[in-house]
Amino acid sequence: MTQPKVSVSLISSSSSRGRTAPRGEPVSHQPPAMDLELNFEISRTAEFILSRNFTRVALQFPDDLLKHSTKVVTCLRNKLGSGNKVGLFVMADTTFGSCCVDEVGASHIGADCVIHYGHTCLSPTSTLPAFCVFGKASINISCCVEKLSSYFRTNGKPIVVLYGLGYAHAISQIKRALEEAMPKTKMELIFSDVMCSIINPLEDHRNSDGLEGCLGTYSSENSLGSGTRYSLGGLTWDLPEGQRMEDYLLLWIGPENSAFSNAVLTFNGCEIVRYDATEDQLVTDVSQQKRILKRRYYLVERAKDANMVGILVGTLGVADYLHMIHQMKELIMLAGKKAYTLVMGRPNPSKLANFPECDVFIYVSCAQTALLDSKEFLAPVITPFEAMLAFSSGSQWTGTYVLEFRDLINSSQLEVSKRPEEARFSFLKGGYVEDFEPQENGDEDNDSTLALANATEKALQLRDRDPGSLVKRTVKSGAEFFVTRSYHGLETHANTSSPEPYLIGRSGKASGYEDERSEPELRSN
């Protein structure tokens, strides 16, 4: 980098965090205490704790920042003053995505607030207040501004600037510099604001108060009285009345992470450019993200063919998650399908493969962990929004995409009132498929004590007709699925009453039992 750094006085040039450090520069593993202070906003944190009189504070670190946790605690302890009896606890290895505030973990130690470090989705919490420290990713402001202004000159569209939360500290400078660089152009430039770094449980988060002083004031300047307010992943911005997001060029400053994909998917009609601060370049190709959208569309189509749906609980913290789960259950039931709710922490392929009876899973989680790339999964994993599309008859994929499930709760009333006249066309099978009538399911539920027995009996009868068949029938409940399996549990050989002979079991480690030691040689023969 040959460009002089404008921000030297404010921000350390070499970040303490390896993740965002520019390539080629040595990553310093021992950040000076000064950097630590700044990066982890020790003083603001202390202020927050003291002002609200918290006594037990949980510090939640993502895996990549865990190595700094002891130093942060020491620093914070110093700041809070030795006389203070504030209990500080470090939390790591969160159950779900590390971007969410782990309320369950915090309540284990009876904490009354959580300090969240690193990348966050700023999803509202249900019980505990939280203070988020975004960290400060390094950015070369002059390089950035130069790249951006040259790009903007060629593109006449008005611009909305969004950014990764790690860059929030530099935004005011970028804005100023940009305005200086392009004084003549009457370009409309809208910068988004960080909503708030303090999450108060179940509250309206409109008024931002905590950012001033540290991140600079830039919240009230460009907010117009009338207009549409957008918010996404902790950022908010206003568009003047009559304008749609599609009219704007979206600029994203930050790395290519889930927050960015989130933005691309949500505003898939917009032209999007990304400024990568670590590489110092503009990336205009977002085809990978657009591809994700198409893939999601396929998954919705596939979900339509599903008979059994697993609801995966992907968060225990984000407000209203229970409401969402209930809503999903209701939706699935109305669509005439079976729902099973599963809590398994962060899903992985082998965990989900334990439920081969589920044709599709709905993952209820915060917006930024919602997209699980399903290639490795046996059954697709979709978001609540996609489930809405797939299971409520008559709804169509129009291109709008919602990742935040809380937006769904308000927006959609369940309107599965009447079934459509037409049978459903499945693009996977290339023809009409029949959906199970919801009434039918209702009947079964009324008679739930017998439902399992009935279903089992039915399936058994049908199976007996062709015992040698290798074909699986479509089933519509877990019980039926198990009957169609070829293995039903331990086989008892009732006719042999004599006890089985005594056998010597294996010994040794699973990676190679003792009796298997010589096996590779045997095999090669």
Add this chain to the structure above:
Amino acid sequence: MSVIAHVDHGKSTLTDSLVAAAGIIAQEVAGDVRMTDTRADEAERGITIKSTGISLYYEMTDDSLKSYKGERQGNEYLINLIDSPGHVDFSSEVTAALRITDGALVVVDCIEGVCVQTETVLLQALGERIRPVLTVNKMDRCFLELQVDGEEAYQTFQRVIENANVIMATYEDPLLGDVQVYPEKGTVAFSAGLHGWAFTLTNFAKMYASKFGVDEAKMMERLWGENFFDPATKKWTTKNTGSATCKRGFVQFCYEPIKQIINTCMNDQKDKLWPMLQKLNVTMKSDEKELMGKALMKRVMQTWLPASSALLEMMIFHLPSPSKAQKYRVENLYEGPLDDVYANAIRNCDPEGPLMLYVSKMIPASDKGRFFAFGRVFSGKVSTGLKVRIMGPNYVPGEKKDLYVKSVQRTVIWMGKKQETVEDVPCGNTVAMVGLDQFITKNATLTNEKEVDAHPIRAMKFSVSPVVRVAVQCKVASDLPKLVEGLKRLAKSDPMVLCSIEESGEHIVAGAGELHLEICLKDLQEDFMGGAEIIKSDPVVSFRETVLERSCRTVMSKSPNKHNRLYMEARPLEEGLAEAIDEGRIGPRDDPKIRSKILAEEYGWDKDLAKKIWCFGPETTGPNMVVDMCKGVQYLNEIKDSVVAGFQWASKEGALAEENMRGICFEVCDVVLHADAIHRGGGQIIPTARRVFYASQLTAKPRLLEPVYLVEIQAPEQALGGIYSVLNQKRGHVFEEMQRPGTPLYNIKAYLPVIESFGFSSTLRAATSGQAFPQCVFDHWDMMSSDPMEPNSQAAAHVAEIRKRKGLKEQMTPLSEYEDKL
């Protein structure tokens, strides 16, 4: 009955004469209107694209029926006629037409003779137990264009008929009896569709029988074959005596008179013409006498030898009635037991029996988005307002899958470009129904609401398959709902087209060939999407993944928890076995005993091994399988379901480019499982099974299979050079080259990879100055000899391209990702 033939042999034109005879269009325009070409693009291109039904009512005179030997009631006949397309890309339409008819009129161009598509459709007809009659068409070309003399013409016709008979003879069916055609028996007609005239030997036999005072049947025999007449001696001989006046019976009495009349008409020698016509009992209207040249000839011939009466007579005399045909067709048609009430109703064509109706295609209605369900009533009666059980193609008796009960809003008789609403339609007829289209994709069996025990009518078997695919997307993203709706309708409107969605989220339209796709996409955009613009990708060909030999070693994969191990090997299936699975001769539903017998006897399998097939895949029926080779492994049956699940997944997306696998047999060699059931559940086994399938595929010399067309080209000799060079350039190879006897034309058969076939027709046309006309039908999967694992090979290039299109990582996942070491 259906009209079937090769493309451009004159089906639609000939059909016109029949339509004219029923009084639907005027005689004068018959041959030009092409009543059954209902679409604008059909008229424009001059080819039939969709099969069109038309119900015709005739009253025959007692006189013409006096030699009819079968049972009959009255003189009225109702003929449900279906005109079908000749181009091979649309042969699914032919299949749909044949299913709902009992007889077929095979049209053959007298000059071009029996062509590829003639053969295909003929075999298809016989497969459906459809009785054929033949007409040698375009007779006018003999007289006007080529001016061949009688003997030469006879030889040509004789050869055409012989060729057709050779094909039919290969299909011996005791129930259908002798299906070959003989001019002397009246099952061959000679026609000129364009001019609207035709004759069978019966016409002439009748005429001469009275003149010579011989028996009509005897006369007929004399008019064909080795019978010669010398007017000088007035004697019949079975050999040409060599005398100048001695001519073959056919030439003397049929060909020459026609030639004479035509020549006099064309030369406008009216003074000679009128006495001749008078002799033939042909009276012309006065205004018709003013006509000149061709128009005069057409009119005269139409009056003398009207095409309709000759063809109708042939059909009525020689094609079976529904009640006759269904007696032997019931076996082909009905899936259920052949002694139940439904089978009997079909067998007897019982109008009082339960309704059995097969919908063979959907016809777009004039109000956008709706369709008529077009089919045939095999038994019972369908009427307006009737509640029917709709059994879809996936219906399994006793289950509720793919089953709907809806009422018929209206029953309609199809009249080509027009339709007529009727109260009810009894068995034996074709019918179109309104109000069922939202529950039928392409075809279905209908029965009465209460007939819960009825089995469906067997699904149609197509001779082509949708191998050419394009991805479509809309230009404006917000048009997506329109596209989705349009694709639904497209899927309905054509028996063959397949609308599906790829893993990547792209909408795919698959058709039988380039032309087929072109028509489908045009329909999609213009008719089904209201003109919203679509973008289509280049044609995409799907490949298959297979293996060349047995895995070089037993591969092993460990479960995520490392406690379970699967050992496996892959090997290619025996030659022909994959095809047998495709055809359904071997499949998951078979009785294991029968299956193992076939496998042991035909494919040399060990009898015990054949019983150890765990599953077929992909989609549980595909041409790959898993066989258990383990000996005495504990808990093995417990993981079978998990392995099967992993196999269905892996065989659908192979390791090379995530294409379907084909012809691979996976042998489970050994399994080591954790003693605790919780550690060997599906979560551990399914992903592991998938990995070990991939590992064994990769160690068994994986190869790509590409689809290959069988191309048949007809061209004169001077075009051969061009054909060969184009084929060479496109990786095709010729395996048969034959001169058509008696013509300067050559018949060339070649194999051509589908992927090279795009633009093949136009390249060929350019290289042969339009003289060669190819027909492509998917024939088989061919292994690409190059190794896809070797960089820079052709197969590797294909793999890279597919991966790129699917948005996969450019590099194949290496074997080490799938195989674990102890």
